[in-house]
Amino acid sequence: MVAPALLLGFAITALIIELTPGPNMAWLALLSATEGRKAGLAATAGIAVGLLLIAAVSALGLAALIDNHPAIYETLRWAGALFLLYLAWEGWRAAGESSPASTRSGAARHAWRGFVINALNPKAAFFFVTVLPEFVSPAMPAAPQTITLALTSVTIATLIHLALVLMAGSIQAFIADEARNRLTRRILSLALVAVAIWLFISAAR
Template sequence: MITFQFLLTALVVVVIPGTGVIYTLALGLGQGRRAALWAAAGCTFGIVPHLAAATLGLAAVLHTSALLFSVVKWAGVAYLLYLAWQSLTAGGTLNVRADNRAQSGWVIARRGALINILNPKLSIFFLALLPPFLSGSAATATAEMALLGAVFMALTFVIFMGYGIFAAAARQWLLGSERVMTWLGRSFAAVFALLAGRLAFERA
């Protein structure tokens, strides 16, 4: 169940920067703390379908169905490339600029949720991560999976909030340099493109 080993494992997984972290940092730098918190909430909510799939055994279906895996994977690749483009385009939703207009929190959260929903490896990841920490009782396995998943989601939200708040604080120091902001926008675009490339080579 919820052991120190599980918490440590989950913490390491969440802390390592991935697509959701990059997205949250971009929103924090571009639009401030409020946007970063909505981004963190959206990325966390995007975990729910994968946790449900792992709990119900659907992840195994995704893993064995090459067609289904490919459809979700390439949708994810296209979406990450879209985010890369939005980081580069003047007026793009992820462009890191001082004059960016604040976006609706629901729009930010929905985009963050899609980042995780369109990553087919997450379901398989939960299928591999959670079972070793179960008690072994078939009667309580589903409840235990849900509890462990909820703890993982809580850690995700807290850590992502930390990243977002840090980015929002750093924003105040960086807004005065147009060159730095432009460089950051290009860096985020490059990271999203690299993550899209890595996802493209993933196999079920």
């Protein structure tokens, strides 16, 4: 349903963005290290559901518009490249991000927090509305491609979150170190700049 080259490019882009230290990563590492893997797994489930909801609302509603309005495609192509550059700039300048405070509570509450944090995250919505369409080929129906790409993004995010939970101790220590946090952000930011340029050029109709 998605051209292999586009799917690979999208997967790499989603992976780079998800690997950039942010609130989800910091929160999951802290929660798992202080309250155990069960709490971390519950939070991961909530995050995944939140991402699925925002992906469906943001991406699927846009598929028909992409098919019928070329001007919208071009607008999103520009917006997607600019958004990636913004993420690169944000990652470069930020030494670290604060994470939601966690208190000892039940698994359901952790799952709910993970859901709310992501379902109400405008940056996640903007990713699905701007970056995802960059990888939708005009030669094939948009809806099946959009579904595949959205599920790919959520799957990548969930796998990374599960890995964080399973390695909570070492990951938390790594993210807490300001110098290593900054170095990681800047390496991934440069990679995002390269992806943004490649996308803008290759996605031209």
